[in-house]
Amino acid sequence: MSTETSRLDQFVSPARRELWYRSYQRFTNQPMSVIGLIIVVTITIAAVFAPYIAPYPEHAGTFTDFANAFQQPSLEHPLGTDDVGRDILTRVLFGYRIALTLVAVVLGLGVPVGVTLGLTAGYAGGWIDTIIMRVTDTFLALPPLVLALAIASAFEPTLEVAMFAIASLWWTWYARLARGLAASQSDEEYIQAAKISGASTSHILFRELLPNCLSPLLVKATLDAGIVVLTGASLSFIGLGVQPPKPGLGTMVANGTNFLPTDWWIAIMPGIAIFILVMGFNMLGDGLRDLFDVEVEQ
Amino acid sequence: MTAPVLEVKNLEKYFDTNTGWFENKPPVKAVDGISLTVDEGETLALIGESGSGKSTVAETIINIHEATGGLIRYQGEDITNPLKEQLETIRSDIQLVFQDPTSCLNPRRTIEKSLRVPLKATGVAKDKRNQRVQEMLERVGLTDEYLYKYPHELSGGQKQRVNIARALAVEPRLLLLDEPTSALDVSVQAKIIDLLRDLQEELDLTYLFITHDLSVVRNFADETAVMYLGEIQEKGPTEEIFQSPKHPYTRALLSSIPVTSDSDEEYRPDSEPLRGEVPSPREAPSGCRLHPRCPHATEECSMQHPDTQQVDDVEVQCIAYKEESEGFESLLTATNDTSTESQ
Amino acid sequence: MSSDPLLEVADLSVGFDGFDGYADVVGDVDLRVERGEIVTIVGETGCGKSVTTKAITGLLEEPPAHVDGSVEFDGMDLRELSEDQRESLNGDRLGMIFQNPLSGLNPVFTIGEQLIDTAMFGGKNDDGILSYFRRRRSTADRENARDRVVKMLREVQMPDPEAVLDSYPSELSGGMRQRALIAQALLNEPDLLIADEPGSALDVTVHDRILSLLTDIIEDRDMSILMITHNLGVARQVSDRIYIMYGGRIVETAPTEEIFEEAHHPYTQGLIASIPQLSGEEMAGGIDGSVPKYTDPPSGCRFHPRCPYADEQCRQSPPPEVSFGEDSHAVCVRHTDDGTTPTNEKTKRRLMKNGSVQTGGER
Structure with a gap:
């Protein structure tokens, strides 16, 4: 049933507020996505303010207190302590800092580059499209983890190198996605109309096309954030990412495996921490996808 | 005499459908040698069903497509496949209004933002744009409360008004209207037609009005051209086309309009249904393109491409039409073997 | 022939729950179709005409829709019937044609497979699974059904019906698809045909012929049609009586000539x-x-x-x-x-x- 009729009494702000309110309602109707959002927001806040809220901020680095090593989870150390007596909760919070920085850098570099290339390819078509997409395909053929391994072993295995390695491949997926979206949209009449009105190419790409491709990109970025966290943790786990004594989540798990199964918390607690963050991103992404799917149907 | 605003001569637009290197399919002749002129302040209606190439004509004139052959002149100047500076003239003097009022507005941008695009492109100063946008809305009969709405909040008629406003923003001289009312209800269609007429008077605009619905143009167009499969079949003053349609295709189009009054019923030519359906432009028939469907077709029609005959003010592209007998031989001899249907 | 109308709708109302609250779409709709009569509902976009026919044919999902009122078809209240009874009625005594000739046909089956199935099983789904398989395997039945389908395709003036049987919907033109759908709807000789803007997605010349074909067939068989259209000219051309709908209400009804006079x-x-x-x-x-x-x-x-x-x-x-x-x-x-x-x-x-x-x- 179409209810696209407009009311005279409906002025600007109420109409827009209604739109937001409706999206909000649809979003909050899905408990999973709300939980996902809460997880992501809570972890982000905790990570940002880690120096202030962590119980033992000094434990984040090279700290040793052998007297307190291998402590089981207790009130004093909610997640226990590791082999040199550092509080695992503190280190998990600082680990989140590193993980989220990785997400921000990888997506912050990968998404704009990929989206720009993809939109250009999709809108321009022809040989521009062919060139951009073949280059993208070449990069796609390399698994990020393997390239990161190669780069990390060629250079110094540090967090920065790992970030660069992951980011240098991550844009490909966005290029492909954006290209598909842009190609399907650029035949739409509103693009033609803008062209005839004399709009510049950059106007059409970023003001006309991009807003209409944003929803799937946002969903992908959210779901991807979880994968970036996992990739970073995997690199750290095999010793090519965050180097001790920095509290990388993967590094902590790797270190903890030496003490399984007796002192299980040293490995398991950071593992659970990774799991919760990734799950949070996934739930949020699924929720957003459902939200935008409804929008498309309407 | 001054040059006509728009003059199109033997315009051709072929689409290459080969996708691979080794394919060698013949091109699709969407527009195949059409000629038309529109004088200042006049309206020319271009009629045709789906696949006739009528929209391609407009899109080629405004340089969305590159012409394959022929000539397009705007106020005497050749704008076929224009140079860069000519393109700027085209974009500011010729505008296109699309058929579907919904799909040609960006769903994620407010009306105001959509209307600003042509202003920015033509270099209207930033501080004047607000005022201009409001003027544009007012001109098409909308109030400024629509400025910050999104397209989905507007009805079909309102959206089409916005589209017209956008086309008028650059103060064009020639407006190409591609089925501007066919997505609308009749009660709204009448309003839009009314608006277009007012605007034409007020701004001294020239229209090329493209539609599949003959009845709409009756009171609107000075001249009418009927297109079928990329060719113009009949062209002349609207009045005459309606009063004595000559080409079998025009007659079939007119007779298939569901009319609403007895006076119209009399006006309509007797039913002369066409067989089958419009073939794909890919497989355009030889000779006269209508011959496989035409009730008056003779063997000659399938062999030979018909020349254009001039009958009074009307140009007809038909072999079977004989001026002296004022109609068709087949009509005079056997009237009723046309209703049987074959492939 | 009884004097009761074939279809009688009384006090029909339809509403929907939505984000904007309850939408009161259709209300106080009374309409009837006599035997052998062609009736049209005319209205513009969003007037509730499609919702009305969907409510009549039971195609609305409840909820979110709320339907109220009575729909009597040949003495049976359609709203009281069980789903099974309804389905067998739909294939057999009630035919339906929709506006879009492409969406009405399944793209992965040939026209023949779809039409022959309709001829064999339409309105017989209460037979039980055993007789279904017995019939499915019976070549005699199949041959019989095929003959009926070909005959019906001839009747809707389908060019080369035998070849059409082996074609997929995508291989046919819009007009031929519409003809196939009309043939399908008429195969089991329904008493009432409900048609939602038949052929209006097609070119004018083709649309015109689909309409005259439909009315000719209906007249020959003494069937009834309830047709929906937005075009008063179409209504004038085909119907005996017209209902005009606006804003979910029937605002006027009269015999066709009277409306235009x-x-x-x-x-x-x-x-x-x-x-x-x-x-x-x-x-x-x-x-x-x-x-x-x-x-x-x-x-x-x-x-x-x-x-x-x-x-x-x-x-x-x-x-x-x-x-x-x-x-x-x-x-x-x-x-x-x-x-x-x-x-x-x-x-x-x-x-x-x-x-x-x-x-x-x-x-």
């Missing part, structure tokens, strides 16, 4: 006056405003914000139904008081540009 409701009059005339007679400038929002419909008469005759009374109380003859009614208050009775001419004059009244909505 002298309509009584201002909306009908406005519609007629807005149609371009081949004779070149000047037409009215259309009706101001747009269809009402169903979540917040206008009070009183739903047409009042767009009506050139509206006054305080129209705004406040729902209009009464006024009768002008056995089959002719209009729902408008202007006919009960004297003086301002709307006529075709008067409405047209009021809707002409000069005499145009400023009303709400689209300005």
Whole structure:
């Protein structure tokens, strides 16, 4: 049933507020996505303010207190302590800092580059499209983890190198996605109309096309954030990412495996921490996808 | 005499459908040698069903497509496949209004933002744009409360008004209207037609009005051209086309309009249904393109491409039409073997 | 032949739950189709005509839809039937044709497979699984059904029916698909055909022939049609009686000729006056405003914000139904008081540009 009729009494702000309110309602109707959002927001806040809220901020680095090593989870150390007596909760919070920085850098570099290339390819078509997409395909053929391994072993295995390695491949997926979206949209009449009105190419790409491709990109970025966290943790786990004594989540798990199964918390607690963050991103992404799917149907 | 605003001569637009290197399919002749002129302040209606190439004509004139052959002149100047500076003239003097009022507005941008695009492109100063946008809305009969709405909040008629406003923003001289009312209800269609007429008077605009619905143009167009499969079949003053349609295709189009009054019923030519359906432009028939469907077709029609005959003010592209007998031989001899249907 | 109408709908109402709250879409709809009669419901986009037929045929999902009222088909209340009973009725005695000729056919089966199945199983799904398989395997039945399908395809003037049987829907043109759908709907000789804008997605020349084909077949078989259209000209061409719908209400009903001779409701009059005339007679400038929002419909008469005759009374109380003859009614208050009775001419004059009244909505 179409209810696209407009009311005279409906002025600007109420109409827009209604739109937001409706999206909000649809979003909050899905408990999973709300939980996902809460997880992501809570972890982000905790990570940002880690120096202030962590119980033992000094434990984040090279700290040793052998007297307190291998402590089981207790009130004093909610997640226990590791082999040199550092509080695992503190280190998990600082680990989140590193993980989220990785997400921000990888997506912050990968998404704009990929989206720009993809939109250009999709809108321009022809040989521009062919060139951009073949280059993208070449990069796609390399698994990020393997390239990161190669780069990390060629250079110094540090967090920065790992970030660069992951980011240098991550844009490909966005290029492909954006290209598909842009190609399907650029035949739409509103693009033609803008062209005839004399709009510049950059106007059409970023003001006309991009807003209409944003929803799937946002969903992908959210779901991807979880994968970036996992990739970073995997690199750290095999010793090519965050180097001790920095509290990388993967590094902590790797270190903890030496003490399984007796002192299980040293490995398991950071593992659970990774799991919760990734799950949070996934739930949020699924929720957003459902939200935008409804929008498309309407 | 001054040059006509728009003059199109033997315009051709072929689409290459080969996708691979080794394919060698013949091109699709969407527009195949059409000629038309529109004088200042006049309206020319271009009629045709789906696949006739009528929209391609407009899109080629405004340089969305590159012409394959022929000539397009705007106020005497050749704008076929224009140079860069000519393109700027085209974009500011010729505008296109699309058929579907919904799909040609960006769903994620407010009306105001959509209307600003042509202003920015033509270099209207930033501080004047607000005022201009409001003027544009007012001109098409909308109030400024629509400025910050999104397209989905507007009805079909309102959206089409916005589209017209956008086309008028650059103060064009020639407006190409591609089925501007066919997505609308009749009660709204009448309003839009009314608006277009007012605007034409007020701004001294020239229209090329493209539609599949003959009845709409009756009171609107000075001249009418009927297109079928990329060719113009009949062209002349609207009045005459309606009063004595000559080409079998025009007659079939007119007779298939569901009319609403007895006076119209009399006006309509007797039913002369066409067989089958419009073939794909890919497989355009030889000779006269209508011959496989035409009730008056003779063997000659399938062999030979018909020349254009001039009958009074009307140009007809038909072999079977004989001026002296004022109609068709087949009509005079056997009237009723046309209703049987074959492939 | 009994004197009862074939289809009688009384007091039908349909509403939907939505984000904007409850949308009161269709209400107070009474309509009937006699045996052998062609009836059309005419209305513009968003007037509730499709929702009405969907409610009649039971195609609305409840909830979110809320349907109320009675729908009697040949003495049976369709709303009381079980799903099984309904389904077998739908294939057998009730035929349906939809607007889009592509979506009505399954793209992965040939026309033959689909039509022969309809011929064999339409309306027989209460037979049970055993007889289904028995029939499925019976070549005699299949041959028989195939013959019926070919015969029916001939009747709808399908070119080369035998070849069409082995084609997939995508291999046929729009007009041929529409013909196949009509053939499918008519295969089991239904008593009533419900057609939602048949052929209107096609080119005018093809559309015209689909309509005349449909009416010819109906007349030959003494069937009835309930047709929906937005085009008054189409309604005039095919139907015996017309219902005019606006804002989810039937505002006027009359035999076809009467509507075009002298309509009584201002909306009908406005519609007629807005149609371009081949004779070149000047037409009215259309009706101001747009269809009402169903979540917040206008009070009183739903047409009042767009009506050139509206006054305080129209705004406040729902209009009464006024009768002008056995089959002719209009729902408008202007006919009960004297003086301002709307006529075709008067409405047209009021809707002409000069005499145009400023009303709400689209300005």
